[in-house]
Amino acid sequence: MPSSRRLVLSRSAALIGAASTGLLLPEIVRAQGAKIRVGLMLPYTGTFAQLGVAIENGVRMAINEQGGKLGGREIEWFKVDDESDPSKGVENASKLVQRDKVDVLIGTVHSGVQMGIQKVARDSGVLSLIPNAGVHAATRALCAPNVFRTSFTNSQPTLALGKAMMDRGHKKAVWITWKYAAGDEAFEGFKESYTKAGGTIIKELGLPFPNVEFQSLLTEIAALKPDAVACFFAGGGAAKFMRDYAAAGLKGKIPLYGSGFLTEGVLDAAGPAADGVITTMHYSDSLDTPRNKKFRLDYAKAFKAQPDVYAVQGYDTGLLLVQGANAVKGDLGAKPALYKAMEGAVIDSPRGKWTMSKAHNPVQDMYLRVVENKENKVLGVAAKALSDSGAGCKMG
Secondary structure, three states: EEEHHHHHHHHHHHHHHHHHHOOHHHHHHHHHHOOOEEEEEEOOOOOOOOHHHHHHHHHHHHHHOOOOOOOOEOOEEEEEEEEOOOHHHHHHHHHHHHHHOEEEEEEOOOOOHHHHHHHHHHHHEEEEEEOOOOOOOHHHOOOOOOEEOOOOOHHHHHHHHHHHHOOOOOOOOEEEEEEEEHHHHHHHHHHHHHHHHOEEEEEEEEOOOOOOHHHHHOOOHHHHHEEEEEEEEOOOHHHHHHHHHHHHHOOOOEEEEEEHHHHHHHHOHHHHHHOEEEEEEEEOOOOOOOOHHHHHHHHHHHOOOOOHHHHHHHHHHHHHHHHHHHOOOOOOOOOOHHHHHHHEEEEEOOOOOEEEOOOOOOOEEEEEEEEEEEEEEEEEEEEEOOOOOOOOOOOO
């Protein structure tokens, strides 16, 4: 122990001596030559494992297109499986920040876990990029200069839904979702856009997450006879909801609409029950643009899999990080300049170009999509350059 302590002391003495003679430059250059430490805190097991892998693939692909470097510097990767467990959020994020000393923390999918990352990011000041979780607080009341999101807020897709439904003559709607944060926040966007367009929500229906016993609620919908139903469900529960909706005889009688997550990644599981379901979302596999086609081809070659919205969000996280790092020539410690570059970034994404809001959330187009033969087919743009309100965000 004494010898290592002596080494530290003599090294600092040498630095002080060097500083007085103006010879500090080589030391700074050496520090700059060190690898940038990138931490990935994503779900690698459990329900969201596939999403974690798709996000990581996207991040790595964007950086590999730049020769695998950030601002000319090599990268060292650190990974933690967040297990989609909110109770471990702070502990896992702290491992990456305190133990692994990461320069940037990328995560996560689950909004509950994100709240843990948010606390660590705000307390430590580490650059934090959110590639999925749509929880409002991250870019509203708990926003921070070092936190940037590249995905969506939970209310963003449904903010584009109300007008699209009214345009189709659906003046009375029933809303149904799981009663948890994401469902409540999706409802906020729907309520605002639908009532603003002149629609009336005749009933709000909910069940606890992740309950999938929909039967009694579907019976209630049939009795209410709305012009349309709007909803927020995702994953396996979304597939079952669409199958049960059809089995209850509602398909073809009462049109079904939803936040895009209703039909994302579940069309095989939902089968014919999903046909005709209309959603609003910031991406579609079938976007007919050269940028999206090239991305899809490159991703399929690299990973022997088809990319989804999660892969796109991961890719855009990588693009944002590349732009920021290049602007400061790899010196992520130059925080004001780094944040300014990221705030001003225009991301040339497979979803279409997007910019960053003042609260650090994407300002992006929302597409209107309909399911046809197990594909989300784009009908058009439901809302141009849509921004989350950022309500309550103070960057000070």
